[in-house]
Amino acid sequence: MTTAARTPLPAQADLRAQFPQLQNGRSYLDNAAGGLIPTRAIQAVTDHLTRYGATNSMPGHRPGAEILALKHRAREATALFLNAQPEDVALAQSTTALTFRLAAAFSRLWGEGDEVILSGLEHESNASPWRELERQGVTVKVWHARQPDMTLHPDDLAALLTPRTRLVAVTAASNALGVSPDIRAITAQVRAAGAWSIVDAVHAAPHAFPDVQSWGADFLTFSPYKVWAPHLGALWIRPDLRATLAWPRLEFVPQGDITGIEHGTPQFELLAGWLGTLDYLRELGGHADLTRAALEAASAHIQALEAPVMERLVNGLLAHDLVTVYGPQSMQGRIGTVAFRVGGETPEQTALRLTAQGVDVAAGHFYAVQPLKDLGLYPLGVVRASIAHYTSLDDIDRMLGLLG
Numbered sequence: 098m099t100t101a102a103r104t105p106l107p108a109q110a111d112l113r114a115q116f117p118q119l120q121n122g123r124s125y126l127d128n129a130a131g132g133l134i135p136t137r138a139i140q141a142v143t144d145h146l147t148r149y150g151a152t153n154s155m156p157g158h159r160p161g162a163e164i165l166a167l168k169h170r171a172r173e174a175t176a177l178f179l180n181a182q183p184e185d186v187a188l189a190q191s192t193t194a195l196t197f198r199l200a201a202a203f204s205r206l207w208g209e210g211d212e213v214i215l216s217g218l219e220h221e222s223n224a225s226p227w228r229e230l231e232r233q234g235v236t237v238k239v240w241h242a243r244q245p246d247m248t249l250h251p252d253d254l255a256a257l258l259t260p261r262t263r264l265v266a267v268t269a270a271s272n273a274l275g276v277s278p279d280i281r282a283i284t285a286q287v288r289a290a291g292a293w294s295i296v297d298a299v300h301a302a303p304h305a306f307p308d309v310q311s312w313g314a315d316f317l318t319f320s321p322y323k324v325w326a327p328h329l330g331a332l333w334i335r336p337d338l339r340a341t342l343a344w345p346r347l348e349f350v351p352q353g354d355i356t357g358i359e360h361g362t363p364q365f366e367l368l369a370g371w372l373g374t375l376d377y378l379r380e381l382g383g384h385a386d387l388t389r390a391a392l393e394a395a396s397a398h399i400q401a402l403e404a405p406v407m408e409r410l411v412n413g414l415l416a417h418d419l420v421t422v423y424g425p426q427s428m429q430g431r432i433g434t435v436a437f438r439v440g441g442e443t444p445e446q447t448a449l450r451l452t453a454q455g456v457d458v459a460a461g462h463f464y465a466v467q468p469l470k471d472l473g474l475y476p477l478g479v480v481r482a483s484i485a486h487y488t489s490l491d492d493i494d495r496m497l498g499l500l501g
Contacts, residue, residue, distance in 0.1 A: 106383045106398050113487045115377065124492035127459045129272050129300055129434050129483035132325040134374070141373030142327060145366040153362060164365050171368035174375045175331055177389050178324075179317065180308045185336050188368065189359045192299055192318045192330035193222040198358050199295075199316065199332065200226035202344035207263050209234035214257050214292075216249055216267040217241040217471055218276055221464040223266045223297035223318070239467060240265075242276070247424045247468060249278045251286055262292040269301035269312075273465035273481060274424035275434030277301065284313030293338075299323055303485060304403060304433045306396040309333050325485070326374035327367040332358070381486075399486040403433070406488050410435055413497040414482075420500060423472060423479060436479040439500055444480045447500075456496045458482045 113119050118133040125133065145167075148160075154168055155161030169183070176183040189195050213227045217239055228237050238257050243250050249267070258265075265287045270277045280296055287294040295316035298307045302319040309317055315338060321329040334342070339353040346357030379387045382395030411428055414420050419440045425431045439447045448460035462469050462478035469475040482496060 104380075104383045104385070106394075107381060109402055109487065109489065112381065112402075113489070116487055119487060122455060124456045124495050126482045126484065126488065126492060126496060127457050128303065128485040128488070129323070129463070129481060130459055131322050131328075132303060132485055133487070134325055134327065134370070135377045137377055138326055138370045138373035142366045142370040145369040149365070154365070167365060167368060167372075168363055171372055174372055174387060175321075177387065178306060178375065178392055179319075179331075179333050180310045180389055181333050182336065184355055185334055185339065187332040187334075187355045187358050188321075188363065188371075189330050189332075190328070190364065191222075192297075192320045192332070193226075194360075195330050195332040195358065196222055196226040196295075196318060197229070198344050198360065199334075199342070200229050202342040202358075203227075203264065204230055204233050205343050206341075207233060207235050210236075210261055211263045212236045212238060212259060212261045213263060214238045214240050214254070214265045215467070216265075216278070217467050218247065218249065218268050218271040218274070218278070219266060219465070219467055220268065220272045220297060220299065221466055222299070223268060223295065224467065227264065227266055235263075236261075240267075241471060242468060244471070246426065246430070247271070247274055247276050247472070248430060249276075249283070251282065254283070254286060258287075258290040258292065260291065262287075262290060265292055265294045266297070267294065268297040268299075269307070270298075270304070270432045270434075271424070271465065271468060272300040272434070273463045273479065274436045274468060275300075275431045275483075276424050277430055277432040280312050280314070284315075288313065288315075300434070301432060303399075305400060306392055309335075321371045321374070324374065325377070327364075327370040329364065329367050329371055402486040403484060403488070406484050406490055406493060407431075407433070409490055409493045410482060410484065410497075413493065417497070417500055423474070433485075434481060434483040436481050438474075438479055444478050447480045451496065451499055454499050456492075456499055458496065 115135040116133045152160045154165035172183045176186050215224050284294045293315040296314040298319040303324050315335045317333045344358045350357035378395040379391045382391040384391030423436045444460035459481045
């Protein structure tokens with residue numbers, strides 16, 4: 098048995114040097130909206146466009162065959178990221194687009210009397226598509242989070258589950274509040290009730306890479322552009338379910354073929370960029386080859402880098418006299434993000450004041466309509482500070498020092 102080649106794990110300073118967007122003297126704390134991109138991913142996009150332009154994947158000529166091979170490599174690498182098989186992974190322009198297409202398939206299966214449950218923490222990309230099923234007579238219920246910590250309780254889900262429940266939609270981490278539910282426990286509860294689960298891993302994926310083999314979901318989504326790649330969305334479908342789902346597709350694509358849900362010409366240059374990012378993650382994990390083990394090592398290194406930064410952020414905001422923090426009042430059950438308001442200011446006023454001084458946070462509802470309605474914070478929303486593995490303690494201290 099051979100052991101994969103390992104190299105020392107890079108320090109944060111060396112990682113930060115690979116992101117040109119961090120060299121402008123600003124502190125970027127809006128990673129929940131979109132990650133920054135390392136140089137090798139940017140170069141991969143440039144190299145692809147320089148070499149191929151908008152050439153399509155065609156087996157009849159060399160450039161087309163090379164682009165087709167690129168598409169296969171991107172699918173295989175995405176499968177590694179998810180601990181999945183390539184034939185179960187779709188890549189398209191956005192997670193939202195993929196979930197609406199999946200909803201179209203569900204609309205051909207379900208109707209009057211069937212039920213869907215949405216968690217009260219969802220981004221609308223994992224809520225609005227399932228509400229579309231109401232047009233077919235499906236009943237949509239909301240599994241509200243318990244206040245004040247905005248946690249999801251299994252007893253509340255149990256009260257909503259019935260023999261007619263077909264799907265439960267739940268986020269692995271709230272993009273607005275940072276709340277991180279126990280996904281394995283939730284998916285096990287849903288499966289025991291005879292229903293399917295779809296997990297939105299968009300906000301969780303940058304902080305703890307998904308593992309579809311252990312998470313227990315039937316469907317899972319994430320967005321590579323939140324994981325330091327260009328703008329793409331991804332969907333995984335449990336292998337035995339693919340052939341049962343008749344999503345709208347081109348006539349010549351067999352039912353169950355994952356390419357049928359991708360719709361249209363792939364964004365090949367963005368796939369090249371995603372491969373560049375995955376190579377960066379391989380290096381971050383200290384491995385010579387891109388393997389699942391390399392990505393697991395990268396994920397562990399990311400968590401180690403983030404832990405002290407997140408602790409400084411959470412504790413600093415909780416200790417601030419003018420700040421109200423929403424969601425968990427500690428590090429427990431929280432990942433990557435803190436939502437807050439500053440007394441005497443609207444969220445937008447706070448964000449504009451900070452960005453004028455070189456600190457970029459976000460303000461608004463971030464499409465997380467249900468949780469912010471439940472908290473009475475919609476539509477103005479909250480200030481959101483969100484980190485990544487390249488966020489430094491200095492970035493956090495700079496923001497805390499400017500809050501007033």
